[in-house]
Amino acid sequence: MQASGTTTLRRAPRLLAPLLLAAALALTGCSGAGSSSGGDNAKSDVRADSADSKGAGGGAAEPGGEGAAKATKTPKLTGIHIIRTASLSVRVKDVPDALDAARAATESAGGYVGDETTDRDGHGHERTRVTLRVPQESYEKVVGQLTGTGRLLSRDQSAQDVTDQVVDVDSRVASQRASVARVRELMDKATKLSDVVALEGELSSRESELEALLARQASLKDRTTMATITLKLSEAPPAKAVVKDDDPGFLDALSGGWGAFVAFLRWVVIVLAAVLPFAALVALLVLVWLRLVRPRLPRRPAPQPAHTVPGPLPSHPRSGPGEQD
Known part of the structure; x- marks a missing residue:
């Protein structure tokens, strides 16, 4: 009995080995079939997608067509x-x-x-x-x-x-709304009057801060969704007519001479007007000298004429022979 039992135990591993090998092959075949079926499905899906894209585009996309334009269009940035x-x-x-x-x-x-x-x-x-x-x-x-x-x-x-400002404001708005909601819940549960008064003050403060954050959020949203353009329009000056220069004539010379004469008189008047204050000052100083200063100065005595004694008259030269006196 013991010999037969031992023999049976020794044969058991030999019998289990073929069974395990068969099970492993069966599992491998199932997984291969699954993978092949999945690959076929994936390929069929890809083909279906390509067919749909061709059908939507009306065939292969031509260079410069609508499909190419969509492909070359710059994608819109999101989150910025x-x-x-x-x-x-x-x-x-x-x-x-x-x-x-x-x-x-x-x-x-x-x-x-x-x-x-x-x-x-x-x-x-x-x-x-x-x-x-x-x-x-x-x-x-x-x-x-x-x-x-x-x-x-x-x-x-x-x-x-x-972008950083928008994200920060949005986060603060969400936190502040949650804070206001918590205070309101506490107010609903409060039973004492002192607690209610304190919570009302806290709620008012937090709601004011929330309103300021909402206003800033609205301002950022408006400025990021709508661009601002300042346009300055000015009128162009009219084109000046070109005047042809003809040869000067008598009237042109007369007009030019009269203009030069008038300009000369104008400059003379300007010079006289510039010199007039100084001339008036000099005339005033001369008048003061003649009327006030000069009469008060001591007069010098007039010099006496010198008396000279006449000398002897010169002798008349004698006349020579043959000359008459």
């Missing part, structure tokens, strides 16, 4: 908040017509016209300053349209990334 501003100065022939064109371009893009100021410069030329608000996706298009209305004098564009 940017404030865009621009300042344009354009010289146009007619300011009212250019202003109407700017309004039409802004309104067709889904924007609106803000502040507007119109006046005239020192030469009587009309000029206008207007603020335009347009959506961010139409910003570049509207700027190009406004630039093409006339001669561009200056352009200043800026883009400010405020």
